[in-house]
Amino acid sequence: MKVALIGSGGREHAIAYKLIDSKNLENLFIIPGNPGTAKLGTNVDLNINDNQAILEFCKKMQIDLVVIGPENPLVNGLSDVLRANSVKVFGPSLSAARIESEKTFAKGLMKKYGIPTADYIEFNSTQYNAAIEFLQTASYPKVIKADGLAAGKGVIICDSFGLAQAALDSIFKDKIFGKSGDKIVIEDFLVGEEASIFAITDGEKYFLLPSAQDHKRIGDNDTGKNTGGMGAYSPAPIVTKKIIEQVEKEIIVPTLNALKNEGCVFTGCLYCGLMLTSDGPKVVEFNCRFGDPETQAVLPLLNGDFLDLLYSAAIGSLSRDSIQYNGGSSVCIIAASKGYPDTYYTGYRISGIEEIEDPEIVIFHSGTKLQANRLVTNGGRVLGVTSVLSNNDILAAQQKAYRAIQKIKFTDIYFRTDIASKALKIK
Numbered sequence: 001m002k003v004a005l006i007g008s009g010g011r012e013h014a015i016a017y018k019l020i021d022s023k024n025l026e027n028l029f030i031i032p033g034n035p036g037t038a039k040l041g042t043n044v045d046l047n048i049n050d051n052q053a054i055l056e057f058c059k060k061m062q063i064d065l066v067v068i069g070p071e072n073p074l075v076n077g078l079s080d081v082l083r084a085n086s087v088k089v090f091g092p093s094l095s096a097a098r099i100e101s102e103k104t105f106a107k108g109l110m111k112k113y114g115i116p117t118a119d120y121i122e123f124n125s126t127q128y129n130a131a132i133e134f135l136q137t138a139s140y141p142k143v144i145k146a147d148g149l150a151a152g153k154g155v156i157i158c159d160s161f162g163l164a165q166a167a168l169d170s171i172f173k174d175k176i177f178g179k180s181g182d183k184i185v186i187e188d189f190l191v192g193e194e195a196s197i198f199a200i201t202d203g204e205k206y207f208l209l210p211s212a213q214d215h216k217r218i219g220d221n222d223t224g225k226n227t228g229g230m231g232a233y234s235p236a237p238i239v240t241k242k243i244i245e246q247v248e249k250e251i252i253v254p255t256l257n258a259l260k261n262e263g264c265v266f267t268g269c270l271y272c273g274l275m276l277t278s279d280g281p282k283v284v285e286f287n288c289r290f291g292d293p294e295t296q297a298v299l300p301l302l303n304g305d306f307l308d309l310l311y312s313a314a315i316g317s318l319s320r321d322s323i324q325y326n327g328g329s330s331v332c333i334i335a336a337s338k339g340y341p342d343t344y345y346t347g348y349r350i351s352g353i354e355e356i357e358d359p360e361i362v363i364f365h366s367g368t369k370l371q372a373n374r375l376v377t378n379g380g381r382v383l384g385v386t387s388v389l390s391n392n393d394i395l396a397a398q399q400k401a402y403r404a405i406q407k408i409k410f411t412d413i414y415f416r417t418d419i420a421s422k423a424l425k426i427k
């Protein structure tokens, strides 16, 4: 099979790393890819938001399957354009991708179909006064979310009316989220541990990947600003078998059915961001794609043919027989550039990767590039240093990942020192 993978981050490097194991893979193209994926396939320099250019490439190369990594091309309708031209795609349609791109759609769907999530109310920018009135008598904390995509930054947790009013002003008046903030959702604050569960689905049948926990805040002990994710581990011991069963019954099955019922069958990876509350698991957010960095921790723990799994989902006939969790464990630590998630410098030489010869360490590239044949930093999140153990021992996986990241050197390197410590407290 000839496969085109869309994206250029650590998530796509991890997807490519699994795809190349497939006996059915003939050629892997990564659009546009990064220096890590260049070692696994052929990087192709096309704009991921140029649907027509990608379609032409797929036709010319007779691509059998397109796997779409990031949300932007999904929300830009790439899968619809490809499917309309008989190209098979792993990734939801534009209308199903609204589960991520329109919080009001996702919340409305959950309310209509009784899927557990925080209670909420929505307002649009012409309803500023009504929103203020609501916030004046609300109980706190409240969570204010921009309706549209905001690169993981569209959520403001407010402890008081004063903070909520400031948040409302910044969204509706100062337009900090642009058009994504034309509508907002105000929801109750949920208390508990967060976990991520990914369902690979053809719209009806699904296969659950091992559970994971992300670390969204920039600082140790979950302090400081929200980021795209500073590290992840898998499996998450807090996600017990009982919780998984509950999530399947109360969240995944009803959500897939709801989407189908609304005329937007979801094909791809349904990302369930959950809060495990004392009242059971509740949905914090859905995403319409694999999560990053969780994917870097989760995919190395699969045995079997990942390409077959994605292809079977794409053709609407999911086959789970050839794939399973291998019983192992994994910790991914993000090596970032100091200053991220705000401003940071790029172009610093990266060294040390070649010194890590441990087969239980995989280095995924996120923000790197080659400059005069040398690897340099090219983003906020630079590398995902990932330990992959064949047994389920998060402590050993954590120690191994931290030993490895000490060997990576670049100016302004920053990483959290407590990735996966949460898992160890639970045991």
Ligand code: AMP
Pocket (backbone or CB within 6 Å): 118, 143, 145, 152, 154, 155, 187, 188, 189, 190, 191, 194, 216, 226, 273, 284, 285
């Ligand atoms: P989201 O982009 O919706 O995943 O939100 C980003 C982060 O904000 C989540 O990972 C949570 O840590 C936090 N968050 C979002 N919604 C809530 C909520 N209702 N209660 C508590 N924390 C939340």
Ligand code: GLY
Pocket (backbone or CB within 6 Å): 152, 214, 228, 229, 287, 290, 291, 292, 293, 294
């Ligand atoms: N790890 C969070 C996300 O992928 O949205």
